[in-house]
Each structure stands twice: as C-alpha cells, then as structure tokens.
Amino acid sequence: MNEPDVLNHFKKILHDQLPGAGVSIQSLPRANPLKLALIDPAFDDSCLSQDVQNKLMDDPPYWIFCWASGYALAELILKEQIDVSNKVVVDFGAGGGAGAIAAALAGASKVYACDIDPVGNEVLALNALINKVSIEIVDDLAKADGVDLLIAADVLYERANYHFLDLFLTAAPDIVVADSRLKSMPNENYTLVETVNTTSFPDFNEALEFNEVKFYRNT
Ligand SMILES: C[S@@+](CC[C@H](N)C(=O)[O-])C[C@H]1O[C@@H](n2cnc3c(N)ncnc32)[C@H](O)[C@@H]1O
Incomplete structure (x- = not known):
C-alpha cells in the first residue's frame, strides 16, 4: 500500500x-x-x-491525537533533557508513538512501544516507518526485555489505571511519567521533577488545566 x-x-x-x-x-x-x-x-x-x-x-x-503529555515528553527527549542515548526504552501506553519515536530519534539503543490498542499499534507501525526508525511493538509490558528506562504519557486518565505506577517499578530501574490528569501523585515512589505547558496535537481545546503536563520520576 x-x-x-x-x-x-x-x-x-x-x-x-x-x-x-x-x-x-x-x-x-x-x-x-x-x-x-x-x-x-x-x-x-x-x-x-x-x-x-x-x-x-x-x-x-x-x-488520533498526540496527547499533551506525549507531546511534552517527545519535546524533552528530543531536546535531550531526558537522556535516552544508548538505553533500552519502553513507551508504555504509546498511542501513536510520540515518546517511542522521539526516543529512537534521540539515540536509544532499542525502543519498545507497548499498547493494547490493535489499531493504534498499526498506526504506530506506520509512524515508525514515516520517521525511519525501528520500534518493537508489544501488547504486554512483560514482553519488553532488559529495559533501562520506562516512559509513559497520559496513561493515568482514570483511577483504575493507577496500579500501572506499581507495575512500572517492576519493569525498569528508571521511570518517567508525564501526566496532565492527576491532581496529585497517588504513589509515594514518584516525585514531581518538572512541569511543562503545552496542548495536545492537533489541539482539541481541552480544558486549560489539562495543558499543564507534570513530569514524575521514581525515587
Ligand atoms: C491517552 S492515550 C496516550 C497516548 C500517548 N502516550 C500520547 O501521549 O499521545 C493512553 C494510551 O494508553 C493505552 N493503554 C491503556 N491501557 C493500557 C494497558 N493496560 N497497557 C498498555 N497500554 C494501555 C491506550 O490504548 C492509549 O493508547
């Protein structure tokens, strides 16, 4: 095609x-x-x-969107404010793959994208081709081996997802969670390190409060 x-x-x-x-x-x-x-x-x-x-x-x-947190995450990775060089990176809840592809472009040694949406994963494969990078797409975090850094953007959009924060701790020594939804971090193993203002792309005019992306790292 x-x-x-x-x-x-x-x-x-x-x-x-x-x-x-x-x-x-x-x-x-x-x-x-x-x-x-x-x-x-x-x-x-x-x-x-x-x-x-x-x-x-x-x-x-x-x-269909790059969510505000995925956009901010890709920006910080490409500006090398989040170091991915020579690391095995997994982007959990990758959606269209902004974080995963940014990591591959910024010199990660291997990148996994993990998502459970089969159509989203097809789009992600296309996006990898468009950006001329290699990404291994998996539907289960357990299928990502030897991960140095786990990144996740806007995956805490409902309370039922908060358990991901514990799962991440078992999957990688270093974790960056970018989020525009949480009022406060529900897991004591993560610390707020930075806040970035941005919108989704394309901008679908979310409430202004969702344009504030908070970055957390495991401590
Ligand atoms: C709001 S989107 C964010 C997408 C992308 N990170 C971004 O910022 O553009 C949340 C993503 O998490 C994925 N997701 C939800 N539950 C998941 C799970 N258990 N494992 C992997 N991905 C999951 C959804 O399919 C969706 O693609």
Whole structure:
C-alpha cells in the first residue's frame, strides 16, 4: 500500500466513530523532526450525534491525537533533557508513538512501544516507518526485555489505571511519567521533577488545566 492508501485505510477505520474525519501526516513543531499520522485538524466535531459521541466514549481512538503529555515528553527527549542515548526504552501506553519515536530519534539503543490498542499499534507501525526508525511493538509490558528506562504519557486518565505506577517499578530501574490528569501523585515512589505547558496535537481545546503536563520520576 502507498501512503495515501494507508491514510485512507485509517480514515475508513475511523469512519464508524468519527464520520468525515480525515487522517494526515503532520509535523509536530515543538518536537522537530517528529511526524505522525493524526486526525486532520480541519475536522469539525461540533455536530457529532449523541450515538457517535457514545461510541467514542466506549472505545476512544486515542491514537488520533498526540496527547499533551506525549507531546511534552517527545519535546524533552528530543531536546535531550531526558537522556535516552544508548538505553533500552519502553513507551508504555504509546498511542501513536510520540515518546517511542522521539526516543529512537534521540539515540536509544532499542525502543519498545507497548499498547493494547490493535489499531493504534498499526498506526504506530506506520509512524515508525514515516520517521525511519525501528520500534518493537508489544501488547504486554512483560514482553519488553532488559529495559533501562520506562516512559509513559497520559496513561493515568482514570483511577483504575493507577496500579500501572506499581507495575512500572517492576519493569525498569528508571521511570518517567508525564501526566496532565492527576491532581496529585497517588504513589509515594514518584516525585514531581518538572512541569511543562503545552496542548495536545492537533489541539482539541481541552480544558486549560489539562495543558499543564507534570513530569514524575521514581525515587
Ligand atoms: C491517552 S492515550 C496516550 C497516548 C500517548 N502516550 C500520547 O501521549 O499521545 C493512553 C494510551 O494508553 C493505552 N493503554 C491503556 N491501557 C493500557 C494497558 N493496560 N497497557 C498498555 N497500554 C494501555 C491506550 O490504548 C492509549 O493508547
């Protein structure tokens, strides 16, 4: 399949959840040279029917955006403020793969992307190709071997996910969690190290409070 066919393929997959939404390859200005296949910013979501909105809530296609935390994480990795060089890195809850691909571009020796969304993982494979990097995609963190650094962005969006924080401690000696949802960190093994203001990309006008991305590291 060539590039337009691939993008059309994902547009068709999206059709049921977001009729009329296009998918295009977009450059992320704060995370140069990262490019990702993302929802077309021209899409007008203001007149989605209740039925469509319900379907979206049931099974959100997370990969259509680079979430604010993934964007901020990719930015700090590419600016070498988070050191990934020669490290085995796993991006947990990778979505479209902003963190994973940034790590590969910034010199990680091996990168895993871990996500349970099969369509998202297909998009991530395309995004790796677009950025000319090699990423091993896994659907279970246990399949990532010899990890030096675990990164995770915007995976704590519901309380039921807080147990990930304990799981991470068993998977890697170094952990960076980027999050725009938590009011306060629910796990005493993590310390706030930095805050970055950004939006999702494309910007879907989330509440301003979700534009503040907090970075935590294990202590
Ligand atoms: C809000 S999205 C964030 C995506 C990406 N990190 C970013 O910042 O753009 C959360 C992601 O976590 C993934 N996820 C949820 N539960 C998971 C699990 N148990 N294992 C791996 N990934 C999971 C979802 O499929 C989704 O892709």
